[in-house]
Amino acid sequence: MSFSTLVKDELCRVELHNETCCMKSEIFGVILTGNLFSNEKNNRNIKMVTENAAFARRIYSTVRKVYGISPEVAIRRSSRLKKHVSYSVIFASMQLINKMLYDFGISAFSDKNNPAKKTLRKVCCKKSFLRAAFLSGGSISDPEKTYHLEISTRNCFCAELIRELLQEYGINVKIIVRKGNYVAYIKEGENIVDFLNIIGAHGALMELENVRILKDMRNSVNRIVNCETANLEKTVNASVRQVENIRFIRSSIGLDKLPENLVEIANLRLEYSEASLKELGEMLHPRLGKSGVNHRLRKLDEIADQLRDNLKRNTAK
Ligand SMILES: [Zn+2]
Incomplete structure (x- = not known):
C-alpha cells in the first residue's frame, strides 16, 4: 500500500462528530479542489469521481447528513482490468446544488464567482477543508525516498486558498502549474509533519516521524x-x-x-x-x-x- 493510500484511508476515518460547519467545509473542499462545477447549460450538476471507496462513502454520507438529500452513486468497473473500480458521487438535484452553493457563498454557476471565505472562518473548518483538499487532489511520497506532499487542483483560486490557509500555520507552500493543474506542494519534512497533524492523520504522522528519526540517525x-x-x-x-x-x-x-x-x-x-x-x-x-x-x-x-x-x-x- 502506498503512503498516500495509507494517509487517505486514515483521513476517511477521522470523525467530524456531526459538526455541521466542518461537514460543510469538507464538502466545500472536495468540490473546490476537484473543480466539480459543471457549467454546461443542460447538464448542471456536481460530480465527484474517485477510486477510493471509503472517500466516496464519506462524501455521500456527509452530504446526506448535512442536506438531507442523497446524492446519486455510480460504480464503474473498467472492462479490461476488472479490479479497477471507480465511484462517482453525483449531486444532480437542483435543490441540493442551490443549498450547497448558498452555503459556499456562490450564487450561481460561473467561473467568475470566487467562493467566499466566510465558510472557513473557524479553525475546525479550515482543518476540514484542508483534509478534504488532500483527499480530493492530494498525494504524498514515501518518506523513505523523499519528502514531498502535494495537492493538485484545476482551480487556481483553490491552490491560492490552500497556500493562504497553510501560511497561517507557518507552513511554506509553493505552487507550480503542471499540465493545466495548479499544484500546491510542500517539501520540508517538518512542514509535512505539521500538515498531517492539521488534517488529523496522526498515525501516518507517527510513521513519518519514525522514518525521519531513522534517516537522521543513518545520516549522522x-x-x-x-x-x-x-x-x-x-x-x-x-x-x-x-x-x-x-x-x-x-x-x-x-x-x-x-x-x-x-x-x-x-x-x-x-x-x-x-x-x-x-x-x-x-x-x-x-x-x-x-x-x-x-x-x-x-x-x-x-x-x-x-x-x-x-x-x-x-x-x-
Ligand atoms: Zn467547523
Missing part, C-alpha cells in the same frame, strides 16, 4: 564514518610523506647530523609508520604532546625540502 552515522575515514586517510598520507622525507635525509646527509630530539622522533617514525602523533609522543622520554610531535616532524619535512632544493641547485650548476 554515515557522517561520522566518512569523517573517520577522511581522518585516517589524512594520517596515513602524512605518515607516508614523513617516512619518505626521513629516508631521504638519511641517505643524503645521515640522521646523525640532526639534533638529538629530531633523531629520536625520526627513528620512531621509521619504526612505527602507522602510529598516530599521540602514540608517537607517548613513546618518547619524556613524553611529548601531539603538537610537539607534529612540530618535530614538520621540522624534518622542512629539512628534507631544503636538502632537495640544494640538490636541485647543485645539479643545475
Whole structure:
C-alpha cells in the first residue's frame, strides 16, 4: 500500500462528530479542489469521481447528513482490468446544488464567482477543508525516498486558498502549474509533519516521524564514518610523506647530523609508520604532546625540502 493510500484511508476515518460547519467545509473542499462545477447549460450538476471507496462513502454520507438529500452513486468497473473500480458521487438535484452553493457563498454557476471565505472562518473548518483538499487532489511520497506532499487542483483560486490557509500555520507552500493543474506542494519534512497533524492523520504522522528519526540517525552515522575515514586517510598520507622525507635525509646527509630530539622522533617514525602523533609522543622520554610531535616532524619535512632544493641547485650548476 502506498503512503498516500495509507494517509487517505486514515483521513476517511477521522470523525467530524456531526459538526455541521466542518461537514460543510469538507464538502466545500472536495468540490473546490476537484473543480466539480459543471457549467454546461443542460447538464448542471456536481460530480465527484474517485477510486477510493471509503472517500466516496464519506462524501455521500456527509452530504446526506448535512442536506438531507442523497446524492446519486455510480460504480464503474473498467472492462479490461476488472479490479479497477471507480465511484462517482453525483449531486444532480437542483435543490441540493442551490443549498450547497448558498452555503459556499456562490450564487450561481460561473467561473467568475470566487467562493467566499466566510465558510472557513473557524479553525475546525479550515482543518476540514484542508483534509478534504488532500483527499480530493492530494498525494504524498514515501518518506523513505523523499519528502514531498502535494495537492493538485484545476482551480487556481483553490491552490491560492490552500497556500493562504497553510501560511497561517507557518507552513511554506509553493505552487507550480503542471499540465493545466495548479499544484500546491510542500517539501520540508517538518512542514509535512505539521500538515498531517492539521488534517488529523496522526498515525501516518507517527510513521513519518519514525522514518525521519531513522534517516537522521543513518545520516549522522554515515557522517561520522566518512569523517573517520577522511581522518585516517589524512594520517596515513602524512605518515607516508614523513617516512619518505626521513629516508631521504638519511641517505643524503645521515640522521646523525640532526639534533638529538629530531633523531629520536625520526627513528620512531621509521619504526612505527602507522602510529598516530599521540602514540608517537607517548613513546618518547619524556613524553611529548601531539603538537610537539607534529612540530618535530614538520621540522624534518622542512629539512628534507631544503636538502632537495640544494640538490636541485647543485645539479643545475
Ligand atoms: Zn467547523
